[in-house]
Amino acid sequence: MWQLKTIQFAKCSVHSIIFRRLSVSDFKLSTNRDSKQFSVKENESFMANIFRRSLVPKQVFPYPDVLSLEQKESTCSLIGPFERFFSEINDAAQSDESGKVDEKILSALWELGAFALQVPPNFGGLGLNNTQYGRLCEIVGANDLGLGITIGAHQSIGFKGILLYGTPEQKEKYLPKVSTEHVYAAFALTEPSSGSDAGSIRSRAVKSDDKKYYVLNGSKIWISNGGIADIMTVFAQTELVDLKTGEKKDKVTAFIVERSFGGVTNGPPEKKMGIKASNTAEVYFEDVKIPIENILGKEGDGFKVAMNILNNGRFGMGATLSGTMKKCIEIATSHANNRVQFGQKLKNYGSIQEKLAQMSILQYATESMAFTISQNMDNGSQDYHLEAAISKIYASESAWYVCDEAIQILGGMGFMVEAGLERVLRDLRIFRIFEGTNDILRLFIALTGIQYAGSHLKELQSAFKNPSANLGLIFKEASKRAASKVGLGGCDLSSHVAPELQPYAKKTEECIDLFGQSVEVLLLRYNKNIVNEQFILNLLANAAIDIYSMVVTQSRSSRALNLNLPTAQHEVYLTKALTIQASERAMKNITTATSRRHQNLTEKFSIIARTVCEKDGVYSTGVIEV
Template sequence: MLLTEQQEMIKSVARSIAKDYIEPRAMEVDKTGEFPWDNIKVMAENGLFGVHVPEEYGGVGSDMISHVAVVEEIAKVCASTSVALSTQALATAPFLIAGTEEQKKKYVTALATGESLGSFGITEPGAGSDVASLKTTAVPDGNDYILNGQKVFITNAGESGIYVFVTRTSEHRTKGITLFIVEDGTPGLSFGKKEDKMGIRGSVTREVLLENVRVPKENMLGAEGEGFKILMKVFNETRPVVGAQATGIAQGALDYCLDYVKERKQFGKEIHQFQMVQSKLADMAMKIESSRLLVQKAARMLDNEDKNVAGYSSMAKCFASDTAMEVTTDAVQLVGGYGYIKEYPVERMMRDAKITQIYEGTNQIQRVIIANHLINE
């Protein structure tokens, strides 16, 4: 799928930043597990957090095609850093979908410019794939609401300045769900320990506790009871972004493999000359290109406000993440014993790839969505 001149320019900027600033520290970020604030700063300075956000709210004013291209380029060299982009998009989406003009100007501008990081508090101990079973409550009290509950696996928690929480305002399974904005420092908002994860180790993940957190009614995001509907629209926008992240991880692994097989010699010749290796490389390349095209198709549908995007967003996320897991596993196999050593990047890419099959809705859930889309089309 051909990109426009502007889209290519944005992608080129992201690629340069990835190569010059982010790739050199990728191994260190993974090893230490430290949040890459220097990477965040350089991405913010170059407008990468707001590529698809309208200019009036501090963004670049481009589109989702450009946004997924940027995420892929960053993920190609450091998946941990790319999570900052995908999470910022996740936190921004509900504001763009349902926010008031005042909320957009205040919060979207801060998110798009990178002035503040954002988090979206969805998952709970008993509400993962079944998000509608959430228990966090928001109870009206005069002109305020009091929030109580527990969220888990929240990206950027403890680092963000802006939080959006999915809460229950009535017992109705889906129509009783409402979104609220909570700013960092609000009394009653606290965080658990930083999780020690398999992959994306430079991305911070924590538990969030809400204990009598008081917010004004003006912090309701969208109408009361509309939270579930907004959340589903958010996922339509963010699943292709995870697909782009997965595509980047896979492409990074293939790029490293191509260099390796051209240099590594066995039985008197470079191993790329063996047909079994060539077959594996061809399969990897075909699946990555297919992933990229699916992601771009879903992104274009979002840009065109296509009402049938849900199924394609799930396809993009599911296929690309399955591809990333397969390609990175194959990459470790092609690099052999060296591929299993942390000094070489493919083992990190393999660990990073796994999460793309899990967050933003597991791939099992994506297949259910895709099937429902096909049956009800």
């Protein structure tokens, strides 16, 4: 445990700043072993840095534009064939009704290269980067989410581990199979006892005496492509020996498992609310002999492998669902333009206009997030995990809202199967659950950002041990806090946005500055116990999500203005409206997070929930009982 004792900064020209006691022993901090001086690994993530009241604009300003002319042309050459496939070959309604995708449809997808979009050409793939991949995901999302799961489970997570962690030999052996030989892949992590808690898995792999293979036993549930995949990325507990202490510990290891190894079976396809066209099944492993060379990554690094696979693919969900929202808006707009009620077309009514505007705002922000992240990844960034989590939450919740509102605009027609929206709504429900439930991801966002902020506070404490050598850091932090105390603000976005958007950037600045102050207050108030304050963490996460939506849309619409694009003024209106709404929500959530009065409400929530659980449901007197 370390503590930041009460320290009074040297007086600056404004006034002195006082730090209180702080304890964050649970935070994992980076140290420089070559120096006694404490150091923190710098992070280029815009969102990570606002947790410590710092503006690092590199990833969001200017709006990234990484595709070369050749890449843009090659992507455009794929868009036509993909759109024709969905208009002429695929039948989403029929696949949904039958609960599976026809083999002819799947064969046509293989011929398109849709199952190997990001595999390098030398292994049989198309070699697309993340941004190109995201653009095609939009087309899939606009047409068939059930089929999209089959495609995504195969490449976004199924064999993604081989792309990220595979040895040259593993890539040479497996990537051609999953690219050109019609061999499906799956990602097998979830178990009956471990949903969001991936570290609690019970499947076990035991190393043979000759150390040539592992023997795997266990089962996995709800595995997309589980009934059709012949190659799987599987995670299991393995026993490792600590080389320093000799102590034996269980740690998760990732394996590449072939069905041909023997002992791999699966249950029947699950009956689901939506994405019925995709195959979801339980998978069983009984004495499966896995060659030692099929370890993916390092022994004991399975949890890291799993999380990085999921983090790496999350932007694709945002791109996919932005396409879904586009389609819903098109259907709703067509109806509003043609349907006449009470002597007027629906488009003339304010309530319908509000719905269409709100739907468009959410689609614009979702798309802006997805392609900001993908282009940062294509630029080589490794610091995008907070943004990817935000994108997944925002996209999945916005798409549900947009589809629901599209149904509302169509009225009774929207409720009918023929309109196609009821299938989309059913398909959308899973997106708030899989690849990290939104509830867990909100905690991930808040705690990851707080950890980074806490690391820098410890750096500051270390600096005070030798103040003469660290005056620059000390006065920089003191000035930043002093400036925010008197309303000078801790960040400036005005130079990064178009002049027309500067008043709106100012609203975002105020949110960012108050956000950073509040994180620090909460760290000081709760110390390491902040990890237990989930009501507060959710408020911080929601504020962070709104802040990111403001920043990416301001950046993207500024780009449109600078390039004089025909859509520029419309994009500006979308951004302005979003900023007004998001800044109000963010300020409310930030203020509530530090409010003592809110604690009274959360205590009531806890008491109510405990009673409901104790009574196994609703606990109140019946209205006609005496």
